[in-house]
Amino acid sequence: MDYMVVYSSITGNTKKIATEIFSALPGMSKDMQSMEEYRGKDADIFFIGFWVNRGTCDMSVIDMLSELRNKKIALFGTCGLGNEEAYFRAIEQKVNVWIPDDCEYLGTFLCQGKMPMQIRAKYEIPMEDPKQEIWRRKMLQNFDEGLFHPNETDLEHAREFVERVLKSI
Ligand SMILES: Cc1cc2nc3c(=O)[nH]c(=O)nc-3n(C[C@H](O)[C@H](O)[C@H](O)COP(=O)(O)O)c2cc1C
Secondary structure, eight states, rough: OOOOEEEEEHHHHHHHHHHHHHHSSOOOEEEEEEEOOOOOOOOEEEEEEOOOOOTOOOHHHHHHHOOSOEEEEEEEEEEEEEEEOHHHHHHHHHHHTTTTSSSSSEEEEEEEEOHHHHHHHHSSSSSSSSSHHHHHHHHHHHHHHHHOSSSHHHHHHHHHHHHHHHHHH
């Protein structure tokens, strides 16, 4: 097997990116599985997807990454906060530390993903402190922008990421 795409996704955003990455991979020697389905199917190159959980990936992704040996690994993920390159890079660094030393790290693609409506309620109540109120409004705006992600541009960027990764090896 040339490529395995394995993803962790609760509400479907990361699955959407996984599907795009899978379809952008060339040839027939490829497979895509969710983290729940994955039983150790081998490949030369892994694309591993995660949803951001409290600033990092969830445990299933950490477990999977830690067990890979001598593989080429690219990461991708979705998170609630968008348009923050510094935030994306901070997440990348928190997740790629789990890639073992004998594996080759090929980079990370991140984009915004919509969040469940219950989370919006947290940001709907005005705050007395002016600084917190500015933050609340920013979070509300971010939430509403997130409702449209992953969008077509995100999917295009995911395909471009695959092209860059493949050119680099
Ligand atoms: C429990 C929980 C924790 C989250 N933590 C973060 C976080 O720390 N940073 C962030 O940007 N988004 C966070 N999110 C938002 C998700 O990462 C985002 O909605 C993601 O696209 C979900 O991916 P999925 O649809 O593949 O499950 C969190 C969501 C949940 C439910």
